[in-house]
Amino acid sequence: MEAISALLSAVERVVPTEEKPQVASLAARLSGVPTIALAGRVSSGKSTLVNALVGAQIAPTDAGECTRVATLYECGAPERFELHPLGDGQPARIRGLAPDDLGMPPGQVDYAVAYTPQSRLRDQYRVIDTPGLSSHEVTSEKATRRALIDFGGLPQPEVLLFLVEGGHLRTDEVDFLRAMGATRLNTIVVISRADVAGDGVLGATDPFDTAAEHAERLAREHNDLARTAIPVAGLMAESAEIGISEAEAAALGRLADLDEFELAEAVERGDDPVMAALHDKVGLYGLVHGRRTACRGAIALSDWLIERSGLGNLHRAINDRIAHTGGVLKARTTLAVLRQLAWTSAARSEVLTLLERAELSAELHCLRELAAMDRLVLSASSSPLIQELEHVLRADNPRQLVGVPRYVGDAELRDAALGRISACRSRKLTVFSGAEREALTVLERSYQLAAGRALG
Ligand SMILES: Nc1nc2c(ncn2[C@@H]2O[C@H](COP(=O)(O)OP(=O)(O)OP(=O)(O)O)[C@@H](O)[C@H]2O)c(=O)[nH]1
Ligand SMILES: [Mg+2]
Structure with missing residues (x-):
């Protein structure tokens, strides 16, 4: 995202010296690896899958309720565990990973960062493991909500893996997903423990076939929230x-x-x-x-x-998300943090002006597409415009965006874009919700920009 890098450089120039490190750390985060977060019910296999994704046994797993604090796994040496308490207290550092004794009740921990020298954490992604939802321990669920909905000290993830057993999302799970801004762009539903789905290994149907049916149904029923659902047996993958x-x-x-x-x-x-x-x-x-x-x-x-185990499929889906929409999601997070910084900055008005100018630029129109999609998911979740926005956001070039073959000439591309624009305008007369009207206005601009880009 060159537009965001340019914005950060401009902000760094106008803020006083003591604020420059914060801006520099945002720039480092922008160029760093993306973040994947895992969420789901207690014992759904989140930590097992964290280990499979990282390729090392770093997250503790257990048949009983196990993970008590939201933990970011990040590449670093020496191996250490940093506990960030709620409130203003200083972080406590413990040698090694996942200590048995945290030295403070889990309810007093905001989040933890575990540093470990794993190459995938360095080169591919960082991973956030969370305590289970619907836990008996109120503090566990609170910790997950704090990590993934309020975004206290942990980075906002570009990819969310939401683990489900069976073929349905419960109402509280759907509510959680909506509250954390899950959309088809950033969310992959994982049908977990797929090796024991349905009647199990010795049943008449292979458990993975049952899990695949669950996945299909779930992706169909919740196509505003998830583009795909993938059956995964984390245990086989971890081993x-x-x-x-x-x-x-x-x-x-x-x-x-x-x-x-x-x-x-x-x-x-x-x-x-x-x-x-x-x-x-x-x-x-x-x-x-x-x-x-x-x-x-x-x-x-x-x-x-x-x-x-489905890990191969899951890796492909994660890479697809990161390649197509990781950049725009990171850009959004960076702008959100920058806006927070702006309010406390000694150069507040300069920073806000820079931010506003960037937000209105054609390069960052994708952020308006993203915002329009978020609004639709919240207020008009069955709207076909969600898929249209997703298509536009994932497109690699103007022809793909407008939906014409790669070989067509500029004139044909422009005509197709004009056709899309007039379709948006006439659809605006028939839709009822504000979110849909707004989405159509944003899409109209997307097609205008695509035609403009192609014609230079
Ligand atoms: N058969 C089978 N068992 C699994 C699989 N994944 C995890 N398990 C087992 O399920 C239990 C729970 O796994 P965890 O990875 O600790 O689950 P979790 O979601 O992190 O649990 P909490 O942290 O307590 O919320 C453990 O006994 C795992 O060995 C799987 O794919 N297949
Ligand atoms: Mg766990």
Whole structure:
């Protein structure tokens, strides 16, 4: 986002010396890796998926309620955990990751930052893990709301992974998503624990097929909030990413000829420690369906686990979001923080003038598209204009934006853009809500700018 970088440079020039570091840190954040946040109910598999995404066991996981404070995982060394208390207290630093004893009640913690030298955190994304929603602990849910809705000290994420088990979002989940500004641009619904969906591994239908049906239904029912829903088995993904040894693959391969019901019974009995350890790692689905692949060694097994678990699909969806809309979402966050800074700045009026000028510029028209989409999601969530705005925001060039083939000439492009503009104008006469009228005004401008850009 060159327009935002230019704005930050201009702001840095007008603010006094003591305010320059804040502006510089915003510029660093703008050029840094994007942030992914995970949210969902207690025990839906968020922390397990954090580990799979980072490729290391950094977030504690447990069958019971586990994560108590919202934690940003960021690349850094030495490994350390920084606890930011509510109020004005200084952060407490603890060596190592995820200490058993926080040294203060979780209810007094605002958020934590865990620094660990992982290459994916350095090169691809930072990750925020959150306590479960609908927790018995009121403070846990409050911590998640503070992190993802109020954006206290944690960065606003460019991508939200919302974990759901089954094929429905509950009303409180939809409310949470709307409150945190979830849209088709930034949200991916994950149908989690897909390896145990439906009737389970030994049922008539493969759990991943059941999870895929859930995903389809959910994306259809909530297409204002999520462009895609992806079934993922975080446990299988985590094991593949953290590492499967040749010895483990060989042990799994030795189970290849066992009848699957016998295998399930043996797991149930729990008297074979090797089998129990394998089960902990890849679950019953991994045992039953991975054992033949395991005969071909650890690499073949982990490749299979990554694709079968859905982690491959999830990575592709995340990369798609970051590539198409990461920039505009980051630009929006930067402007929001800059506006806050402006109010306390000694150069307030200069900074506000710069901000206003930038916001009205053609380069940042995408922010108006984004704002129009947010309003629609809140007040006219079934409007087809949500998809049209999404298309416009994701377009890489004017032809794609207007919806004409790449090879058409400028005159044809202009005619198509004019057609879209007049369609927007006539639709404005038939829509009822203010949000839709506003969206049409914004879209009209998008098509004008596209035609203008193509014609130089
Ligand atoms: N079968 C199966 N179990 C999973 C999967 N993902 C996580 N689990 C298990 O589910 C339990 C909860 O996982 P966590 O990752 O701690 O869940 P969480 O959402 O972080 O939980 P809280 O932090 O308490 O909200 C653990 O026992 C995991 O091993 C999965 O894909 N398949
Ligand atoms: Mg957790």
